[in-house]
Amino acid sequence: MDNASEKSVEAQVITFQSHADFLKEFPKTGSDSLAGKMLRHYWHPVCLSSDLRDVPYPVRMLGEDLVAYRGLDGVVGLISDRCAHRCASLQYGQIRKDGLECSYHGWTFNTKGKCVRMPLEPEGTPQMNRAKQNWYPVEEWAGIVWTYMGPEKETPPPLPKIDILARTDGEVVVERGDFRNYSYLNFMENFVDMGHIYVLHMLAPGVVPEEVEPYCDKTVDVEWRNMIHRTFETSFGLKCVLVHNTENSDRKFVNTWSTALPSYYRFGGVTAGLPPDFTDDRRESGGILRIIDDEHFEMFRFTLFRPGNFRSTFFARASDTSRGLAEGLTGGGDRKDYDVRKYAAWEGRPPVEDLVIQESQGAIPPRHLELLGTSDVGVVLLRRIWRKSMEAVARGDKPKQVVVDENSVVKVDTFKGFAHPDEIHLGPDNMPSSEDGRGLIRDKKGALVYK
């Protein structure tokens, strides 16, 4: 055993007396919690650039009430909502040339939280230097406002660029506004758990509505116990891989889902719908969670539409899965009048199915009551990474980092499609990209469109 791992083991013992102790700390987000301190080492999405117009934008982040605004110079500020003077909310402040002015008595704070004006106080008042508004650094990129709320806010680490948002071979659509009233970890643990897609969503490869069956490859073996299911810690976070057998022993079907720290998720490869007039449409999807507090988060969903693309109705459309989801939410069926559950007729739409199950676990699930199985390897790995990162922070170190390429892009493994066994590398490294699509979709003559 080398020194590093000895140190790690010791720290583990010190940090958490028991696994139950870890599980209790795990979902916390506030600055007074170890998990919250860990989360503050990463960049987080705040809002869309287009949300910032001529009025302040109130936003709760990791349990802190903040207000974002775009100054008259176009620069975005993110400061504490409660005015340092008399506790009035700066969300009702006025945007001025040199900062955000509290509407109550005119104290004006710049993007560094420094007070630059006190119109009712004498010139040269010593209060000017005493009045400090908490602030966080902000970057705008890819139509999103990002912030870093960690210990190095004067010189924050560079913003990692999320692969799909950095793409230029199609139209990227970003949508936000789907708010959830439970822990972000209910979502994250759902995402790294590939088994649920075969039960909750019944989305086995090739299992599709009757009208598109002629276009779908049916050669894939969808029996769970015949698949290889592996999960790996990676340079960006973790990934989950499923390898299916097919009718041909030289050909496997691989599905990869990836998670970059702390809350970015990416489905493997192309997730096109399958209409009868299918030609070459395809899209790629992912998203990132804005962590509001222990029991709330907001989803930012990303979709890359490429030329020739369509927006299918078979899978949930982007517009269905964001702002529209919360109202008039239904699955694929009709509500029965004797169904008294909050979500009746919820089955049939994967985003709705995930919402219902995640919410049903409780705002913060009693994880100490769980009984895990072998299919929960993704959940176990995610918790292990979180625990190691929390322990690192407890020691004064940084949590697990997100490695980026020379362009600051986070490249995550999105391999999905048919592959020869020699192509498949079951390990932490990214497999060859399947950006161009290797799939289950055939044209009208029965030929595979993506091989």
Added chain:
Amino acid sequence: MDNASEKSVEAQVITFQSHADFLKEFPKTGSDSLAGKMLRHYWHPVCLSSDLRDVPYPVRMLGEDLVAYRGLDGVVGLISDRCAHRCASLQYGQIRKDGLECSYHGWTFNTKGKCVRMPLEPEGTPQMNRAKQNWYPVEEWAGIVWTYMGPEKETPPPLPKIDILARTDGEVVVERGDFRNYSYLNFMENFVDMGHIYVLHMLAPGVVPEEVEPYCDKTVDVEWRNMIHRTFETSFGLKCVLVHNTENSDRKFVNTWSTALPSYYRFGGVTAGLPPDFTDDRRESGGILRIIDDEHFEMFRFTLFRPGNFRSTFFARASDTSRGLAEGLTGGGDRKDYDVRKYAAWEGRPPVEDLVIQESQGAIPPRHLELLGTSDVGVVLLRRIWRKSMEAVARGDKPKQVVVDENSVVKVDTFKGFAHPDEIHLGPDNMPSSEDGRGLIRDKKGALVYK
């Protein structure tokens, strides 16, 4: 003093340091409370048999979140709502041939809470025996699903059959869906308190709307201080009796109301309405409370309609007093626009009057602040029975039992009507049945219809 009562006195001292301590424990329902442990020795209604169709039915009972379902074999299960695997709610589960399947990962539990399938786990996994869902035995009888949540759930005591539901001489109508947001004891204490019907409801015998006065016997003396008001502990629970004088010293008018443990209530005898074209209509009423938790319950109301019967509008109709009650609730009058109370114009409908007063006492009334009077003997007796039962449970004994007849029927005293003084037995035994009606109602010629 014999040994048994000595033991009882000691236990009492040990169980509650003071009456205030008892009053604090009295309204509790959870499994961690002494009152809740006591309640778990009885059978409780869950839902109507007709509520269980092809979707699970979530139901909170005594503070526990459960889900009821009717399997494809027609057998009803009642198991804990939170899946033993990852805490998802089984109310969103799927009904299968052999149990209820969690929609998240397919773990399937039978009516004994045993896991029978884990589709994402290897054959023969040891988790199969470890995964235990809490469950309770269920019986269906009289259109109602009943459960027993006590210590002998593998071999529960027989279900007591409630008299009115066991009757075959008319149509029994059972309705549920009237939910209350206060302790079930506010209702029970209201029921065993016969004084309130002369004040809150102004329902003295013979005090009726003008249009039916010609059909009503007015010979009964309705001055409270001239009546005999007695309360008795019985083999089924307790009963309250009022004996009125009449113009004739050989004839008394008797009104009996009974309560069987823990939450069954039964009005005395016939409670027919009195329309001008009265012939021989009559009905009998009662109900049982489903105890949801400390601050919530649901009413199941029973009415027996017999041949020739009508459904009066003078007294609240069955349909008014159940599901419909919560919406657009009013008494007999119109709301005045300057009346700012939650329930304006609430007087004039007895079920509404009871609701308003019971709710106004508070979700859990501060009983230690009460000042009881002589008319509160029913309340005092009910509390004494609860306290004895709670103390028995604290000792490891069973609480007061409900004695049934050879057909497992709970026969409660429902004597109501005119009686010769010799017929009246003021004691714990049932008086002669007044099923056939002995009443205040006369025909058009002035002759008593029920004597």
Added chain:
Amino acid sequence: MDNASEKSVEAQVITFQSHADFLKEFPKTGSDSLAGKMLRHYWHPVCLSSDLRDVPYPVRMLGEDLVAYRGLDGVVGLISDRCAHRCASLQYGQIRKDGLECSYHGWTFNTKGKCVRMPLEPEGTPQMNRAKQNWYPVEEWAGIVWTYMGPEKETPPPLPKIDILARTDGEVVVERGDFRNYSYLNFMENFVDMGHIYVLHMLAPGVVPEEVEPYCDKTVDVEWRNMIHRTFETSFGLKCVLVHNTENSDRKFVNTWSTALPSYYRFGGVTAGLPPDFTDDRRESGGILRIIDDEHFEMFRFTLFRPGNFRSTFFARASDTSRGLAEGLTGGGDRKDYDVRKYAAWEGRPPVEDLVIQESQGAIPPRHLELLGTSDVGVVLLRRIWRKSMEAVARGDKPKQVVVDENSVVKVDTFKGFAHPDEIHLGPDNMPSSEDGRGLIRDKKGALVYK
């Protein structure tokens, strides 16, 4: 240092260990708090006389649930809401000749809380003397029902008559019904803070809408740093004074706002609007807060309209600022569809601006986090008066009294208008009344209407 002040200093040390301790106690209102005990030495408004008709009126006062009613003899009672018998709410009681009767069992209480009838109890029951309902003395004056909830309720101090309500030279309009969900001190501290009117409301003298500018005196210097801003403890409470320079060194413009204990506020002098057809219209305004509990209050607004008066639309009308305020609340602009704040488009209407800012400070602001400036002298003085009064009560003395004149009227300083420097007395005494108006308003020929 004399003995009295020594005693005071000692008491201060004993009463609060620190200023933070005082700030924590400061907003409390319950009878178990020092601040609540202090507030109980004053008279408080309960409701309008016209609110009391033929049904009881539930009203929460200083954290106590009470019910007001007008007996059949016209006399108003104010007693505890919870019946001394079985905790039913007396808001559902019946108004009888000799008191308020609980609908449950008929116990009837007179205005002194004495039980006068127990219809279900034997004659001469000892419970009759034991049943005591809490009660408070009531006075009706100026269309308002007032109560005193303090230690001398059998012989309460005389009701101070509020100046504006005692006036006979115009029509007094009293409106209530504007309920707020935050501490009454957020309002009071806003009122004694004259600086905010120059920032939040931008209501500098002479700064008016373009269409009425020709009628407005523009000679006043509205630069805050050139004004004299003083605050004084007075015989009735405190007052805030602003003195502006004008173009003429012999003429100053003075604005005075006054607060009488505990929650009466009075704007200085005439607050007329300024329509183009202005002649001699004027009105005077003020109000008093009904303190519901720590986090709620209701506003009673008073306006005196004098002959020839109009109701302007430039300033908020009386009808806009009371009952109507809570619904469809807006400021002067239109809501922008990207404005996600609770109050969008809130600017432009002073009563709305005050509501938004006061609510934004939090139900109970975290005052220990404040950083005060010189313009906060009013806030500081108000807190000092509250603290002294609380300390007096802690010693067993009375809090600061409200001095009234020979007619029991509270005369507060409302001086507003132009004045020669010799007329201005910067001290606790009232300045000459400006009832008849000395103002900024000119007629069409440019002559000052009020000098």
